[in-house]
Amino acid sequence: MTKKKPVVVVTRRLPELVETRMRELFDARLNIEDKPMSQAEIVEAMREADVIVPTITDHINAAMIAQAGDQMRLIANFGNGVDHIDVTSALRRGITVTNTPGVMTEDTADMTMALILSTARRLVEGSHVIPDGHWGGWTPTWMLGRRITGKRLGIIGMGRIGQAVARRARAFGMSIHYHNRRRVAPQIEESLEATYWDSLDQMLARMDFVSIHCPHTPGTYHLLSARRLKHLRPDAILINTARGEVVDENALVRMLEAGELASAGLDVFEHAPAVNEKLIALARASKVTLLPHMGSSTNEGRADMGEKVIINIRTFVDGHRPPDRVLPSML
Ligand SMILES: O=CC(=O)O
Secondary structure (H helix, E strand, C coil): CCCCCCEEEECCCCCHHHHHHHHHHCEEECCCCCCCCCHHHHHHHHHHCCEEECECCCCECHHHHHCCCCCCCEEECECCCCCCECHHHHHHCCCEEECCCCCCHHHHHHHHHHHHHHHHHCHHHHHHHCCCCCCCCCCCCCCCCCCCCCCEEEEECCCHHHHHHHHHHHHCCCEEEEECCCCCCHHHHHHHCEEECCCHHHHHHHCCEEEECCCCCCCCCCCECHHHHCCCCCCCEEEECCCHHHECHHHHHHHHHCCCCCEEEECCCCCCCCCCHHHHHHHHCCCEEECCCCCCCCHHHHHHHHHHHHHHHHHHHCCCCCCCECCHHHC
16 A cells, blocks of 8 residues: 655745655645745644645744644754744654755855955945946046955854855955854864854954854844944944844944944844835945845755755655754754
């Protein structure tokens, strides 16, 4: 007798190849219209499905998890961050949670570098000059930006992505500094010629650029609080491709408006997809660069994420431990 295929509910459209494979392997309920599911619809899905595949914009809280059917054993997240899922409640109910680490590391690091370059060298502002008909030719004193080479980059969170950013930044001649919960292995520090700062406050006070690469957890919420942001030098640039909640966004806006911080390159926002009007005004005035959460947006990355989701579901359904389980120690 053939085994019944598991019912897998997918909350958003995924790359076509991933959906095709899911259709072959599972009783896949795909969201072809790509309409975001309401919380009630997600609860409904969790009552019926064996597996749900949410993405990072689907908030799954304890009350929703409490209503899941007993057959629902796996939340296979399409994405790395899991701060939108109450993982503790899921684990308590015996529901396994998996994510897709590792496959978006290089893409996110590339985007971080792009933000460093675009804020320092005024790329977005410059790219409008010719289409807007404002170019009168080269002059010695116009559109001057900041040199990257020789500058200090402070990395908050020296995991996979932080290290990938450090490798790139070193190739650009930057000196690498970092703060992390735990110091990384000496051979990693050596290969990156990275300086470890036990005190985040002290590191912030010395950096030309600061880039955030830690996850959003209860422990990192507003890690860059109003008080801490004040340690940054007025000519510093802050880059965030991690999660908006790690920074007190109102405090950041106040500092940018007051000229207490030179610029920011942001791919993530505290209340995404809502973006603070004042930040938008600063972007219009070319004081900051804002991107709509594009850090991992490559065709290759999204296909790899889909492949990871499929492997996690397959191994789980076959009775094995899926490779990308989210463990309590990661929260
Ligand atoms: O931000 C993207 C992700 O967490 O996958």
